[in-house]
Amino acid sequence: MPFVLTVDDSRAVRTIVSKQVRDLGFEVAEAEDGVQGLARLGENQFDLVILDVTMPNMDGPTMLAKMRDAGNATPVIMLTSESKRSVVAGAMKSGITDYILKPFKPEELRCKILSVLQGGAGGGDEDVVMASSPGGAPAAGIAAAPTATASPREGGAKQFVDVFLVDDMENVHKRLRSMLPQHLSMNAFASAQSALSAARDRVYRVVIVDTEIPDVSSAVLAQQLKVLQPHAAFVALALRTATDQSKDLKDQGFADVLYKPFTQDHVDDFLVQYFDNQESLTSEDNVLRVAPFVGKPERLERYFGRLSQLFPNVLNKVASACYESVVVDVGAAPPQGERLAKLMITVAGQARDMGMELSVIGTGETQKLLAGFEETKAIRFFSSVQEARSAGI
Amino acid sequence: MGAEKLAGELQQILLKRIASDQLVVPTIPAVQQRVQEVLREGDSGLRRAADVFQQDPFLSARALRASPSKAVAGKKLALSEALNGLGPKGIRAILVDSTSAKMHVSRDAEIAAAIEKTWEHAVAVGTLARDVLALSGQPDSEAAYLAGLMHDVGKVVVASILLEAERQTTELYNRSWIAARDWIEVVQLSHRPIGLALAEKWHIGGEVLACMQADLDYDNTDRTSLVNAVCFANAPAKKVGVYVGPVDADDVDAIVMIGRSLIGVNDDILRTLLKSLKDRVEGLFD
Numbered sequence: 230m231p232f233v234l235t236v237d238d239s240r241a242v243r244t245i246v247s248k249q250v251r252d253l254g255f256e257v258a259e260a261e262d263g264v265q266g267l268a269r270l271g272e273n274q275f276d277l278v279i280l281d282v283t284m285p286n287m288d289g290p291t292m293l294a295k296m297r298d299a300g301n302a303t304p305v306i307m308l309t310s311e312s313k314r315s316v317v318a319g320a321m322k323s324g325i326t327d328y329i330l331k332p333f334k335p336e337e338l339r340c341k342i343l344s345v346l347q348g349g350a351g352g353g354d355e356d357v358v359m360a361s362s363p364g365g366a367p368a369a370g371i372a373a374a375p376t377a378t379a380s381p382r383e384g385g386a387k388q389f390v391d392v393f394l395v396d397d398m399e400n401v402h403k404r405l406r407s408m409l410p411q412h413l414s415m416n417a418f419a420s421a422q423s424a425l426s427a428a429r430d431r432v433y434r435v436v437i438v439d440t441e442i443p444d445v446s447s448a449v450l451a452q453q454l455k456v457l458q459p460h461a462a463f464v465a466l467a468l469r470t471a472t473d474q475s476k477d478l479k480d481q482g483f484a485d486v487l488y489k490p491f492t493q494d495h496v497d498d499f500l501v502q503y504f505d506n507q508e509s510l511t512s513e514d515n516v517l518r519v520a521p522f523v524g525k526p527e528r529l530e531r532y533f534g535r536l537s538q539l540f541p542n543v544l545n546k547v548a549s550a551c552y553e554s555v556v557v558d559v560g561a562a563p564p565q566g567e568r569l570a571k572l573m574i575t576v577a578g579q580a581r582d583m584g585m586e587l588s589v590i591g592t593g594e595t596q597k598l599l600a601g602f603e604e605t606k607a608i609r610f611f612s613s614v615q616e617a618r619s620a621g622i
Numbered sequence: 623m624g625a626e627k628l629a630g631e632l633q634q635i636l637l638k639r640i641a642s643d644q645l646v647v648p649t650i651p652a653v654q655q656r657v658q659e660v661l662r663e664g665d666s667g668l669r670r671a672a673d674v675f676q677q678d679p680f681l682s683a684r685a686l687r688a689s690p691s692k693a694v695a696g697k698k699l700a701l702s703e704a705l706n707g708l709g710p711k712g713i714r715a716i717l718v719d720s721t722s723a724k725m726h727v728s729r730d731a732e733i734a735a736a737i738e739k740t741w742e743h744a745v746a747v748g749t750l751a752r753d754v755l756a757l758s759g760q761p762d763s764e765a766a767y768l769a770g771l772m773h774d775v776g777k778v779v780v781a782s783i784l785l786e787a788e789r790q791t792t793e794l795y796n797r798s799w800i801a802a803r804d805w806i807e808v809v810q811l812s813h814r815p816i817g818l819a820l821a822e823k824w825h826i827g828g829e830v831l832a833c834m835q836a837d838l839d840y841d842n843t844d845r846t847s848l849v850n851a852v853c854f855a856n857a858p859a860k861k862v863g864v865y866v867g868p869v870d871a872d873d874v875d876a877i878v879m880i881g882r883s884l885i886g887v888n889d890d891i892l893r894t895l896l897k898s899l900k901d902r903v904e905g906l907f908d
Contacts, residue, residue, distance in 0.1 A: 310842070312839075312840040312842040312880050312884055313839065313840075314839055314840070314873055314876045314877055314880065315876075317876040317879060317880050318872045318873055318875070318876035321872060321875055321876055321879065322872065327879070328879045328880060328882075328883055329883050330842060330880065330883040330884045333883070337883065337886075421756075422756075422759075422761060425756055425757060425759065426759050429757075429759070444700070444702050444703070444706075444764070446672070446702075449752070452753075453753055453756050453757055456753070456757060456891055456894045456895060457757065457891070459894070472666070
């Protein structure tokens with residue numbers, strides 16, 4: 230078990246440090262000045278010394294120098310109210326591993342102790358002095374969290390949320406929320422500061438930033454959010470103007486632009502790009518399943534258009550897995566009109582080009598529809614996946 | 623003439639000009655080009671004016687001087703507020719005025735590079751000071767940008783007069799000019815009192831003035847002060863090479879180590895900021 234020595238003339242500080250060290254499951258010994266500290270080092274082998282600077286009898290820098298002169302290379306964290314560069318630079322020459330300014334937060338102390346004793350998470354290749362794991366817990370508090378609805382999914386240490394919106398107008402939050410499907414979670418923020426605070430705590434898939442927040446540069450805010458959300462897609466929320474802003478916004482680091490005032494169609498387009506691929510067309514082995522159509526009849530065109538965009542990639546994945554046949558379950562797709570038949574004609578051609586035979590699962594009405602077209606009448610038809618599997622597909 | 627003597631003489635000339643309100647500082651060509659683009663675009667271009675001001679310490683100083691908005695107790699002034707105070711007319715006036723004189727480009731490639739690097743350093747310190755505060759959950763991050771941008775404004779002033787002297791010496795009198803190493807030393811030796819005198823004369827006080835002091839050190843009575851943010855940001859900017867002049871590596875390391883704890887900078891965030899810092903400023907003034 231790691232053994233830690235705390236050297237500080239303040240009994241209160243030693244008590245706090247000792248408690249934190251014990252809470253981490255490590256052993257701790259105390260010394261109230263440099264003389265006692267050196268004596269303890271002579272009696273035991275320590276894994277870490279937490280050392281004050283200003284102490285009676287022998288101060289921290291003198292004790293550190295004597296330790297090093299004696300060949301003792303135990304890591305040292307300097308814990309002090311001293312923030313003079315010259316003092317810290319001198320201690321660094323004697324090989325301190327890290328530094329904590331008093332008054333300190335217990336989490337900062339714990340982080341830095343763990344970083345030293347467990348070798349740290351390791352980090353960057355920069356040649357700038359810093360501990361090797363997240364060490365610097367903020368000295369001042371972070372403002373509290375989101376202002377709007379969220380249904381985050383737990384995912385490891387951080388919670389995952391689908392959409393992150395920053396817009397100073399709450400009506401925009403409400404409107405976007407009302408246009409997103411229920412299964413997508415969204416957090417919305419009215420100010421840059423609340424957004425930055427929240428972005429530290431959760432992982433977001435898409436970050437949408439209004440370009441007209443008063444006294445805030447959206448480009449700067451997006452850059453700062455990117456530091457906290459490096460894997461999110463960044464979308465600008467801009468007012469539609471006579472001049473095309475998309476190039477400028479892309480130069481600022483936004484992947485895409487959603488224009489205000491947005492309609493359900495605009496939001497749907499946005500969803501297709503960032504969320505809907507898996508929802509509209511799912512696949513399991515060589516069985517592809519088309520999602521049901523939900524919405525007003527005038528949106529059918531868009532529904533089938535989206536499917537036509539998605540099929541090539543999904544077929545490609547099936548072909549890549551070396552399947553000789555592919556089964557498409559269109560039972561949930563509306564068979565009225567010719568749209569479904571036209572889609573299946575295209576899909577059959579794409580499957581054939583990839584060297585796969587297409588079979589279809591659907592209702593009697595679907596079967597009747599496909600039988601009416603020269604290009605689809607020969608497609609093998611099943612009423613369920615089980616039936617297709619029984620037929621050896 | 624030795625660097626020390628030249629620095630002393632320049633200092634006297636510039637201090638007199640500042641005192642008599644006769645200081646004229648030409649605009650660096652890259653910024654002047656952007657100013658002209660903004661002015662050509664009319665009112666719509668003025669919306670982008672803040673970006674141009676944010677790239678030039680002296681333009682920002684002029685905005686602060688002219689703006690009726692001033693820092694008040696408990697609220698630190700950001701550039702956007704200063705520009706709001708000026709209004710479109712005031713902004714346009716400063717921009718138009720800044721196009722009247724373009725900074726000479728040195729024939730010495732090393733000096734020309736040092737000029738660009740001086741501007742890059744100002745933007746880097748402003749950017750890092752702002753981002754460090756913002757990402758540590760602190761307010762006043764925009765005010766930190768302004769303070770960081772202007773912390774070495776004296777260098778901009780000294781550099782401009784040195785360039786003018788170079789132009790006269792080489793073009794009018796056909797004589798050789800000082801070496802880049804001496805040029806850098808002259809700037810180092812003379813800039814601090816110039817920056818402070820300018821700030822005082824133009825009533826740019828408060829924390830922005832405090833950030834211009836020599837040997838800036840941390841103030842642990844207010845952990846997230848602008849002085850601390852600028853003091854911290856200055857160190858990594860030097861460490862990654864966005865700086866002109868000698869760098870004391872031990873001092874820089876100490877500043878970073880103290881700042882991480884004092885301001886409360888998360889190490890992961892700091893790593894990310896530093897990785898992108900050079901990319902964000904290099905070539906900005908080509």
